[in-house]
Amino acid sequence: MQKADVDWGSMGALDHRVIPGLLLTVLGLVLVTGMFLTFLVIVWRRRQLNSGMPQVEDHKEPSPYQPSGFRHSILRRPSCWLAIRNRNLLTVQSALALHNSKPCSWVDGLAGNGEQKLFLSPPVNGWILVIGSALPEPNEDVDVCFRFLVDLSRKVGHVQLFSANSMLNHHAWAQVENGHVVRAYAWAGRTLWNQGKTTQPEKDLAMKCYDYTEIPDISPFGSSEPIATNSDKVHFLAARWSIDPDEIDERFIEQEWGIVGEPSKLF
Numbered sequence: 001m002q003k004a005d006v007d008w009g010s011m012g013a014l015d016h017r018v019i020p021g022l023l024l025t026v027l028g029l030v031l032v033t034g035m036f037l038t039f040l041v042i043v044w045r046r047r048q049l050n051s052g053m054p055q056v057e058d059h060k061e062p063s064p065y066q067p068s069g070f071r072h073s074i075l076r077r078p079s080c081w082l083a084i085r086n087r088n089l090l091t092v093q094s095a096l097a098l099h100n101s102k103p104c105s106w107v108d109g110l111a112g113n114g115e116q117k118l119f120l121s122p123p124v125n126g127w128i129l130v131i132g133s134a135l136p137e138p139n140e141d142v143d144v145c146f147r148f149l150v151d152l153s154r155k156v157g158h159v160q161l162f163s164a165n166s167m168l169n170h171h172a173w174a175q176v177e178n179g180h181v182v183r184a185y186a187w188a189g190r191t192l193w194n195q196g197k198t199t200q201p202e203k204d205l206a207m208k209c210y211d212y213t214e215i216p217d218i219s220p221f222g223s224s225e226p227i228a229t230n231s232d233k234v235h236f237l238a239a240r241w242s243i244d245p246d247e248i249d250e251r252f253i254e255q256e257w258g259i260v261g262e263p264s265k266l267f
Helices: 002-052 089-095 106-111 142-156 200-204 225-241 250-255
Strands: 080-085 098-105 118-120 127-131 158-165 170-177 180-187 191-195 257-263
Touching (some): 089 127, 089 257, 098 118, 142 158, 142 170, 158 225, 170 225
Antiparallel strands (some): 118 127, 158 170, 170 180
């Protein structure tokens, strides 16, 4: 009997040594299995995302555009652009008298290279954007800009201009319909252009427009808060009047092409 008691004690001591090892082994297997399952889930999600990316089709017919607020990471907001209510690129190209024109992607067209060229976007919800350094800006010569917009609107109908220089806080916006200025405002250290009744979107955005002889209050830091705020709100106004280049869907940008060309004369 005494010998049997000794054997049971030895087995009990052995169990106490083995059980912790078994538990550690099981815990290790659980951790390894969890990591493996996590890896499989990550791979599966990547495949799902890749399979959901749009494919560029061979045809060049404009596809329906639905704004999603998905900003293209490569593009930068233009400092000056036109929004023309038209669906025909050739009509706008002819009205601007572009030559040496060729198809151009959004990325190349909006990137700009300092040359005197204009990029015409494909129609976006009935609007064609015109962007480029060849556009006349009110802060450079407001009379030239006025004549350009009036002449262009007589050819294509409704034309809008937006301009915002965040460094100098120069800004401008205009609506011209069939040769008649509906609304226009331009600021470059002073009011250059203030014509037409203030639109409701301008009021909703609390945009400040000064009369020709009105002088804004200047802060001790050398700037007027309403003026700086105006510059920041130009693209919001564009979204309400027509379309904001910032809000164009990345998938539409990657699939559709526009036209780039040189104007026959610098405005």
